[in-house]
Amino acid sequence: MSVPELAGTVVIGLAMSAIFFMLSVGLSLSYGLMRIVSLDQFLYYSVGAYMTYVVTSQAGNFWLGLLTGVIASCTLALTVEKSLYRRIYEKGVMFSMITSYGVLLVGIGAIKYIWGLVPRPVMTPIVGHVSLLGTTLPVYRFVVIGLAVVLYIGLRLFLERTIVGKAIRAGIEDVDKTEGLGIDVYRIFTLVFLLTAGLSALAGGIHAPLIMVDPHMGLKIIATAFMIVIIGGLGSIKGTVVSSLLIGQVMAFGFTIWAPAAEMAPFVIMLLVFLIRPTGLYGSQYLRR
Amino acid sequence: MATGAALQVNNMNVSYGESRVLFDASLTFPASAVSVIVGRNGAGKTTLLKAIAGFLKPGSGSVVLGGDEITGLRPYQVVRKGLKYIPQDKEVFSDLTVRENLELASYAMKDHDWSKVLRYFPKLQQLMHRKGAYLSGGERQMLMMGRAILGKTHVLLVDEPTEGLAPSIVQDLVAAFKQLASHCTLVLVEQNLAVARELADQLYLMKEGKVVAHLADRAGIESLAFEKDL
Numbered sequence: 260m261s262v263p264e265l266a267g268t269v270v271i272g273l274a275m276s277a278i279f280f281m282l283s284v285g286l287s288l289s290y291g292l293m294r295i296v297s298l299d300q301f302l303y304y305s306v307g308a309y310m311t312y313v314v315t316s317q318a319g320n321f322w323l324g325l326l327t328g329v330i331a332s333c334t335l336a337l338t339v340e341k342s343l344y345r346r347i348y349e350k351g352v353m354f355s356m357i358t359s360y361g362v363l364l365v366g367i368g369a370i371k372y373i374w375g376l377v378p379r380p381v382m383t384p385i386v387g388h389v390s391l392l393g394t395t396l397p398v399y400r401f402v403v404i405g406l407a408v409v410l411y412i413g414l415r416l417f418l419e420r421t422i423v424g425k426a427i428r429a430g431i432e433d434v435d436k437t438e439g440l441g442i443d444v445y446r447i448f449t450l451v452f453l454l455t456a457g458l459s460a461l462a463g464g465i466h467a468p469l470i471m472v473d474p475h476m477g478l479k480i481i482a483t484a485f486m487i488v489i490i491g492g493l494g495s496i497k498g499t500v501v502s503s504l505l506i507g508q509v510m511a512f513g514f515t516i517w518a519p520a521a522e523m524a525p526f527v528i529m530l531l532v533f534l535i536r537p538t539g540l541y542g543s544q545y546l547r548r
Numbered sequence: 549m550a551t552g553a554a555l556q557v558n559n560m561n562v563s564y565g566e567s568r569v570l571f572d573a574s575l576t577f578p579a580s581a582v583s584v585i586v587g588r589n590g591a592g593k594t595t596l597l598k599a600i601a602g603f604l605k606p607g608s609g610s611v612v613l614g615g616d617e618i619t620g621l622r623p624y625q626v627v628r629k630g631l632k633y634i635p636q637d638k639e640v641f642s643d644l645t646v647r648e649n650l651e652l653a654s655y656a657m658k659d660h661d662w663s664k665v666l667r668y669f670p671k672l673q674q675l676m677h678r679k680g681a682y683l684s685g686g687e688r689q690m691l692m693m694g695r696a697i698l699g700k701t702h703v704l705l706v707d708e709p710t711e712g713l714a715p716s717i718v719q720d721l722v723a724a725f726k727q728l729a730s731h732c733t734l735v736l737v738e739q740n741l742a743v744a745r746e747l748a749d750q751l752y753l754m755k756e757g758k759v760v761a762h763l764a765d766r767a768g769i770e771s772l773a774f775e776k777d778l
């Protein structure tokens with residue numbers, strides 16, 4: 260592998276990691292705090308992408324599209340959280356999986372009804388290229404990477420410095436004890452759910468120019484997203500970062516070396532991690548229930 | 549709070565699934581008194597406290613706090629009404645510092661004045677930056693109590709506070725309870741009979757999910773012996 264090829268692959272991998280991170284970190288927090296597997300997040304990912312597609316093609320503004328996607332997804336997520344999740348938080352993981360899978364399928368049906376089955380292209384908002392180590396790479400990939408870094412730092416600051424962030428960390432350790440201090444944990448649940456939905460929508464919108472938006476885009480990314488959550492360790496942000504980086508690179512190099520490996524290799528990594536650390540890379544020993 | 553009962557439990561029945569563990573428990577906790585509940589392991593003491601605090605739904609019965617019925621409220625609502633429950637396991641948030649643990653209680657109860665906490669538990673001052681995971685059992689118990697007295701506190705339910713602690717720390721806690729008793733109503737579950745006798749204004753004895761004795765006089769409390777009575 261030549262140096263330019265290597266540089267290109269690493270950057271492509273980092274951009275994939277960035278999107279995986281945005282999609283997985285909320286899932287990890289949601290499981291850590293609420294003990295739910297929220298498959299409807301992949302609907303918000305798709306809605307984020309479709310809204311970006313609509314606004315970009317109609318109004319010519321990608322960033323406005325991204326914002327529209329986040330707002331639309333959060334509104335939808337708020338409705339779902341208040342009407343469905345409130346009833347199932349106390350019922351165990353299986354309930355949330357089945358219910359949210361239902362929401363996802365209904366949503367995909369609606370997307371097919373509105374936009375049809377044909378994949379749609381989304382214009383890249385930034386068309387420039389940069390030269391790096393003998394290869395030219397689209398600026399947009401660097402923007403995607405930068406955005407994920409900013410989100411990561413923002414999230415860390417939120418969790419470490421703000422009182423609500425501290426309540427989230429406390430809740431991840433023990434929800435009952437958090438409520439025992441007088442904190443309305445359901446309000447914190449709603450907030451984390453909306454945060455997750457917003458991040459999913461952002462991931463979808465940002466991913467859109469790199470792929471094509473299609474009704475099944477959410478389904479296609481489920482396995483990878485959950486694999487990252489599990490490899491990283493449920494409830495751990497640091498773990499999600501590391502496993503996103505790992506899987507991004509593994510997939511990017513897989514594609515360059517031998518395409519079938521790109522699909523298979525992440526699962527091999529997951530098995531290897533489990534052999535060494537059954538709780539995932541940064542899985543907390545404090546996580547119970 | 550005025551004189552009379554600060555907290556009253558009426559005919560409480562609690563089951564875990566099919567197995568019933570609390571049978572028609574009725575207890576009255578007078579304002580500004582220290583009430584101690586004793587009984588062997590498995591007698592249902594923890595279950596009773598959890599049901600009072602809203603963490604378990606009683607099959608029937610009611611809980612009245614200073615004249616207000618609080619049965620069926622969510623635990624955080626019970627806390628905000630001034631009834632605090634300190635569990636048996638002595639676990640604080642291990643990834644949060646002592647300061648952060650207190651900040652959360654302040655945030656929930658909208659009381660940011662920690663002078664009271666530091667007056668009762670001066671030791672916490674030096675531990676502010678230490679994470680919960682690195683506190684001793686006694687320090688964790690003090691932090692839990694410190695968190696609990698922030699904001700409105702009418703009744704403090706404490707489940708086996710001295711369990712597993714060194715005698716000198718037990719004495720510190722007993723001293724703290726004596727001071728606290730003049731500010732709120734204390735309900736302690738206590739297996740250490742010496743501590744129970746020293747603190748109790750009244751005493752309930754539980755056995756196999758039932759309240760089997762109520763001692764409200766000094767002589768009765770003094771005469772309590774582990775082997776004979778529990």
Ligand SMILES: Nc1ncnc2c1ncn2[C@@H]1O[C@H](COP(=O)(O)OP(=O)(O)O)[C@@H](O)[C@H]1O
Pocket residue numbers: 564567569587588589590591592593594595596
């Ligand atoms: N979560 C639970 N599920 C089923 N049974 C329980 C549970 N917790 C406690 N028990 C049972 O309820 C009874 C009372 O327990 P507990 O209230 O913890 O007693 P104590 O605090 O007096 O030692 C015991 O028989 C115990 O085994």
Ligand SMILES: [Mg+2]
Pocket residue numbers: 593594595636707
């Ligand atoms: Mg107990």
